[in-house]
Amino acid sequence: MSKSILGLFQQPEPAADAMDGLKEAGFELGTFDVLTGTPYPEGAFGEYVPQHRLFRFPAFGAIIGFTLSVFLTAVTQLAYPMVTGGKPIMSIFAMLIIMYEMTMLAGVIATVIGIVFESRLPNMQPGIYDTRITEGWIGVVITFDDESKVADAESVLNKAGALEIKHA
């Protein structure tokens, strides 16, 4: 069972100092994170930036939707061949509307699925938290497997000027 502590700060500067301090104290990237109620510019706290795959989901969905739509329109037209106005049976312009709509539909559905995976939502175990974070406070959360490091983390947070430290 991992343990977490949360240091609370009212200003961003000491929170960034705490993040620097944790790196200097040898805490691994990914074991500590910053919680904010406002999206600070990326890298404002020197935080670890994890890789994401969110863009792959709509692209994958769009490809699936496009492929299905080509299949649907082509097979329908080949199964029920009707020559209209001398145009070819497999006429791309007649297929475009359905191709576009199905590509969009599958893209949207895949994006929704992607969000569920990539945002780690719903987060059934949100872990340690404080409601003041949505009032502008900043939290620095550290997760440990090794409880011997708790004192080191507390020391870093206190040195940076944490106003309160919570344990979970």
Next chain:
Amino acid sequence: MASQAVAHESEHHAPPPNVDADMVARELIATTTGASGRFKAWVWGLGILSIAGIVALVIKFIDQGDDSTKWGYVAALVSFLLSVAGGAPMVAMAPVMAKANWVRPITRIASLFSFASVVTLVMLIPLVAILPPLVTEGARRRTIWYEAPDYSPHIWTTLALVMLLITGIMLFYSAALPDFASMRDHSTGWRKRLGKRLARGWVGTDAQWRTLRMRIGMFGTFYFLILVFANFLFTTDFGQSMVPGWRDAILPMYHTVSGFQAGVAGGVIALYFSRKYMKLEKFIHLDAFWSLGRLLFALTLLWIYFFYSSFIVFWYGRSENDIATLNHQIKGPMIWAFFGAMILLWFVPWWILIWNKVRRGTTVMVMGSFVILVGLMLDRIRMFVPAWSVPGDQIHEKWLKVIPETYWPDIFDILIMAGGISLVAFIVMMMTRVVPVLSVWQVQEFNLLSKPIKYIRGHATLVAKPD
């Protein structure tokens, strides 16, 4: 990170001071509770009108469901709602994607209109039932569906509007997740429970913020692509295909752009009333109105550009087909609606918005926005009422040989139109009881990234631009 100083011309326009993050959260969450008596009276009035409109729609369908020539005003209403409710969320998206700071506090109001697309769908139901199939009595009418099954317009246009609704709601929800967390943390009662349920464990980690930005961008892009497509399908399937010989490649884009104009106008009206009656002056700065005024002015000029581009093709063409289209849409029995639309969608707003002083105020801006919405309704009437007035036995002709007489609205049409518009306003107002009318985190972000400063002898706002 770059920064930009926006100078203000005089002492009068000194930027208001930033508001502390905790006060932003508390005051905006508090706007969802304690509605004023005036608010309740409006909600009751709009609710009653909405019910009357729905009842009138049902009665009209039972009474006149077999005669498509009586449904022009409902088609015009659907077009109007698609424009306003569909166009307004783009106000929330386009400037955000361009990293405009002024738009942050107002994106929520604009995205609330996404829910009003439900009304567009409700009003579409009888039209879908009445719209003739592609082939009737062995003859196929001229549409974009020249090889498709008979009920393709019915299925695909409806699906496009359903997708627009879903994408709009997802766009709203994506951007509202942090505010649901604020409701969970600072609200009470059912709002707290709702916030907890919808926040889905949001705590504000860096990864959550980064994916939030990305999904707003993705859903915004999807929304735009689907909105343009829905406009294209509706104008062709429920407009042009009902009139023999009406072939106008510019019409779908004209419809879309005038929808953006109406969306901005709707956004300005919602912003004005929220600011004034919910006492949000310290969060909604005049800067937002100035910027929306410029956008509205540009879109007003685009209206005349697209109209003229469409008109000139028929005017120069002079074929019987072109003359019939001009008589049907502009010069004939709908000339009153055309001139009304021209004056109210272009001339009056252009003359109002051209003045800097007007764009820097709020009262005349909101009056101009109301004028635009009235003009838009007249424009949709002049397009869709004559289109649906063409008798079913003539829609297979090569061109329109007999221009139908003006069809004036009956009591049901009036009730349906009043009810449909009321229902949109009702839904938007009721949504402000559920979520804060301004996005808490975006107002906080606005304050985080901008700072009022003294600039030489004047005032300015210093805006940080994170890339």
